[in-house]
Amino acid sequence: MTDTNASVPRRPGEQALAALGLDAPALDPADASPHAFPGGGRWRTEVPSVEGPEALAVVLKEASRLDVPIHRISQGSGVWMLTDAEITEMVEATAERDIELCLFTGPRGTWDIGGSTRTDSRGGGLRARGHDAVAGCVEDAVRATELGVKCLLVADEGVLWTLHRAREAGILPADTTFKVSALIGPVNPTAYAVYENLGGDSINVPSDLTLDHLTEIRRVSAAPMDMYIEAPDDLGGYVRMYEVAELIRRGAPIYLKFGLSKAPGIYPYGHHMRDLTLSTAKERVRRGRLALDLLARHGADGDMAPLGTRLPGDLKRFCNPA
Numbered sequence: 001m002t003d004t005n006a007s008v009p010r011r012p013g014e015q016a017l018a019a020l021g022l023d024a025p026a027l028d029p030a031d032a033s034p035h036a037f038p039g040g041g042r043w044r045t046e047v048p049s050v051e052g053p054e055a056l057a058v059v060l061k062e063a064s065r066l067d068v069p070i071h072r073i074s075q076g077s078g079v080w081m082l083t084d085a086e087i088t089e090m091v092e093a094t095a096e097r098d099i100e101l102c103l104f105t106g107p108r109g110t111w112d113i114g115g116s117t118r119t120d121s122r123g124g125g126l127r128a129r130g131h132d133a134v135a136g137c138v139e140d141a142v143r144a145t146e147l148g149v150k151c152l153l154v155a156d157e158g159v160l161w162t163l164h165r166a167r168e169a170g171i172l173p174a175d176t177t178f179k180v181s182a183l184i185g186p187v188n189p190t191a192y193a194v195y196e197n198l199g200g201d202s203i204n205v206p207s208d209l210t211l212d213h214l215t216e217i218r219r220v221s222a223a224p225m226d227m228y229i230e231a232p233d234d235l236g237g238y239v240r241m242y243e244v245a246e247l248i249r250r251g252a253p254i255y256l257k258f259g260l261s262k263a264p265g266i267y268p269y270g271h272h273m274r275d276l277t278l279s280t281a282k283e284r285v286r287r288g289r290l291a292l293d294l295l296a297r298h299g300a301d302g303d304m305a306p307l308g309t310r311l312p313g314d315l316k317r318f319c320n321p322a
Contacts, residue, residue: 009300033218033252038313041305042252044071051269053089055281062285074102077268079140091148098308102151106137126155155181164199177201189220196223201312207231207238214250228259237261245300258288
């Protein structure tokens with residue numbers, strides 16, 4: 001007799017708990033996301049906080065050693081913290097392996113002279129304060145794309161809309177994609193849809209959203225989602241390894257981000273933080289291997305998007321002003 005459940009992923013501890021009469025409630029098919037990436041697949045991988053060519057070399061070497069597939073590598077310090085030669089080296093190294101490179105744009109509120117971000121309320125957070133900060137982000141975007149970068153990280157709604165308009169106007173290449181930072185990630189479906197309409201091509205939600213929250217988002221938007229499977233301490237330090245299969249089922253299309261808790265912040269990066277940055281870059285890849293192994297053990301490692309794919313598909317946008 002054919003085992004009709006052979007291809008059905010199992011849940012953590014499922015068989016042992018069932019033997020003890022502690023079965024979990026059946027999954028509701030209505031909770032599952034109906035969406036996927038264009039070209040197929042429901043999940044991609046991302047290694048964040050890769051702050052320069054040396055860290056990138058470490059990540060690529062470790063990914064090869066541990067057989068960790070990578071769709072995207074992102075950086076957090078910003079375009080302005082890299083020389084043209086460093087950006088070019090990163091562009092060439094990732095292009096050689098058909099990996100998307102995503103660099104952060106420009107000034108942000110936590111680094112400028114504004115005091116509100118240091119109050120208990122955190123004020124405007126990482127947003128770009130004033131015209132000059134927006135201009136710095138645009139300058140970064142133009143410079144990065146001229147050097148071959150195709151994905152830009154954004155932490156301000158106004159910057160996102162401005163860069164989207166620049167893309168529509170041909171100032172930036174039409175295939176440039178914009179990734180919304182976890183530092184301003186939306187926490188409800190309406191906000192998620194707004195970021196999509198402002199030009200977001202993948203949107204990083206906070207890692208403390210519940211599974212039900214992901215289902216709510218997927219009922220209004222098909223825009224790719226980014227989520228830390230393990231979040232840095234400044235984003236909560238959450239470790240959600242055992243939920244990876246369900247995060248995919250509920251949140252697809254989704255980028256699984258392999259972050260690292262219990263590690264000091266490294267933004268803005270400089271050589272004074274070299275040893276820490278290289279060691280944590282290596283460990284992020286290992287965390288990715290752990291998550292992928294867990295998926296494989298549960299039979300839930302299918303439906304990975306083909307390596308080399310990066311575009312988000314057709315998304316909803318607000319109309320540009322006349």
